[in-house]
Amino acid sequence: MEETRIHWADVIARATEGLQVIATGITPSGNIHVGNMREVVTADAIFRAIKDVGKAARLIYVADSYDPLRTVYPFLPTSYKEYVGMPLSEIPDPFGCCSSYAEHYLKPFSESLSQLDIHLEVYHADQMYKSGQYTDAIKVALEQRDAIAEIIETVSKRKLPSWWSPFNPLCEQCKRISAAHIVEHMAARNSVKYICQCGAEGVADYSIGQGKLAWRIDWPARWKILGVTIEPFGKDHAVSGGSYDTGQRISREVYGYAPPTPVPYGHIHLKGRGKMSSSKGVTITISEMLESAPADVLRYMIIKTKPEKLIDFDPGLGLLTLVDEFDHGSGRAFELSRISEQGCDVPFKHMVTAIQIASNCDELIQVLKRSGYETTDVRALKKRAYNVRNWLDRFAPEFVKFKVQPSLPVQVKTLNNGQRKALAKLAIAVETDSNDPEWLHNEVYTISEEEGIDSKDTFKAIYISLLAKTSGPRAGWFLTSLNPEFVIARFKEAAMDGL
Ligand SMILES: [Zn+2]
Numbered sequence: 436m437e438e439t440r441i442h443w444a445d446v447i448a449r450a451t452e453g454l455q456v457i458a459t460g461i462t463p464s465g466n467i468h469v470g471n472m473r474e475v476v477t478a479d480a481i482f483r484a485i486k487d488v489g490k491a492a493r494l495i496y497v498a499d500s501y502d503p504l505r506t507v508y509p510f511l512p513t514s515y516k517e518y519v520g521m522p523l524s525e526i527p528d529p530f531g532c533c534s535s536y537a538e539h540y541l542k543p544f545s546e547s548l549s550q551l552d553i554h555l556e557v558y559h560a561d562q563m564y565k566s567g568q569y570t571d572a573i574k575v576a577l578e579q580r581d582a583i584a585e586i587i588e589t590v591s592k593r594k595l596p597s598w599w600s601p602f603n604p605l606c607e608q609c610k611r612i613s614a615a616h617i618v619e620h621m622a623a624r625n626s627v628k629y630i631c632q633c634g635a636e637g638v639a640d641y642s643i644g645q646g647k648l649a650w651r652i653d654w655p656a657r658w659k660i661l662g663v664t665i666e667p668f669g670k671d672h673a674v675s676g677g678s679y680d681t682g683q684r685i686s687r688e689v690y691g692y693a694p695p696t697p698v699p700y701g702h703i704h705l706k707g708r709g710k711m712s713s714s715k716g717v718t719i720t721i722s723e724m725l726e727s728a729p730a731d732v733l734r735y736m737i738i739k740t741k742p743e744k745l746i747d748f749d750p751g752l753g754l755l756t757l758v759d760e761f762d763h764g765s766g767r768a769f770e771l772s773r774i775s776e777q778g779c780d781v782p783f784k785h786m787v788t789a790i791q792i793a794s795n796c797d798e799l800i801q802v803l804k805r806s807g808y809e810t811t812d813v814r815a816l817k818k819r820a821y822n823v824r825n826w827l828d829r830f831a832p833e834f835v836k837f838k839v840q841p842s843l844p845v846q847v848k849t850l851n852n853g854q855r856k857a858l859a860k861l862a863i864a865v866e867t868d869s870n871d872p873e874w875l876h877n878e879v880y881t882i883s884e885e886e887g888i889d890s891k892d893t894f895k896a897i898y899i900s901l902l903a904k905t906s907g908p909r910a911g912w913f914l915t916s917l918n919p920e921f922v923i924a925r926f927k928e929a930a931m932d933g934l
Pocket residue numbers: 528530531532533534538539
């Protein structure tokens with residue numbers, strides 16, 4: 436990437452004037468996955484860029500906790516059929532551990548946010564409705580029902596039924612928020628009369644949360660209520676005739692509010708599996724990913740990419756490459772991705788090797804010391820080790836996995852004379868200096884040349900005698916990580932075997 440080009444977040448930041456309110460919002464209807472992470476990280480990059488030019492900004496998050504449950508998702512018990520249509524904040528936690536369905540999915544998301552070093556003001560839509568923050572917006576919407584319907588019909592080119600209303604009352608009887616038709620608006624009492632599909636008739640007071648605006652109106656109403664000036668959102672809302680198109684007209688014409696600067700972003704695909712979707716089970720949750728990868732690297736993956744571009748995320752080898760890129764990083768994307776928590780000096784890739792050599796934490800520290808790494812910050816070290824362990828268990832391709840063999844592998848029988856001689860010489864090299872990975876690595880080439888064999892065969896001999904497989908981590912660094920006495924004894928044993 437060219438460093439001279441202005442970063443996309445700076446482009447947005449430089450165009451702003453006055454206090455900026457950057458809004459994000461995710462519906463807590465299921466696991467909040469890595470795809471959803473793009474919204475908050477994009478918003479945070481803009482937030483930081485604005486503050487970097489010395490301007491004022493707020494970063495907010497609205498949890499759409501008052502959205503109705505749309506369907507019984509595959510991860511829900513079938514008994515949840517009875518809750519379809521009810522607001523997520525009013526449905527019990529399907530796992531029984533939190534105060535509501537919405538809270539169950541918001542809790543791990545909030546924890547992930549602090550790990551990503553994203554600190555935002557949180558609003559819960561259900562509380563905004565219940566506390567009356569939406570009262571005026573609902574009243575205006577009901578009064579201007581026809582104007583709103585016309586905007587939606589014109590812009591989205593779809594016909595609305597005659598009973599359509601921008602406001603959905605909450606039925607007192609069946610507790611659903613999407614099944615009642617309004618028969619009368621009593622503006623002076625902030626109330627509507629409704630008839631519900633369940634047969635109930637009643638009155639809903641919209642100043643205390645007995646109902647909510649339909650999404651296409653809810654969104655522009657929220658812009659005005661919270662003073663939103665910039666909002667990143669999924670590209671699907673940005674399509675022609677989509678909710679941003681109708682939203683900006685409703686905002687201007689109904690609420691008299693200039694719509695926020697849109698920042699549409701593309702999806703994050705899971706390599707080989709397509710678009711991430713928690714309802715379809717194609718998903719890695721943010722918390723899961725944060726267990727297996729450094730938080731700053733995940734930020735970097737999003738920040739280095741222009742928002743409108745799709746990200747094809749490969750949590751296996753791709754992640755390893757990304758970590759490497761970040762570790763050698765410079766430039767604005769790198770800067771905006773950094774987190775305040777002290778990172779670990781041991782590169783992720785080296786930890787992948789070290790952790791597979793060591794069988795416990797003390798041994799790990801020994802291994803790292805041997806390979807020349809500072810190990811004083813044990814906390815950061817343990818965090819990295821934990822990430823790498825999880826990555827190996829969940830996402831690593833087979834070929835990066837290995838096990839140092841406690842005794843001479845039978846495969847050593849397949850080595851030829853040239854390979855054996857090379858191992859004997861390597862044993863001497865390790866005896867000479869076991870602390871210089873680069874020198875040792877070059878010795879492999881020198882020795883191969885001396886013995887007149889292909890260096891590839893020497894590398895194979897190293898891995899076969901130590902790992903019982905034909906490939907492994909970069910030899911010089913791998914060998915210096917191991918106990919030198921062990922390596923010397925093993926190479927000598929392999930060189931002698933069968934002679
Ligand atoms: Zn829970």
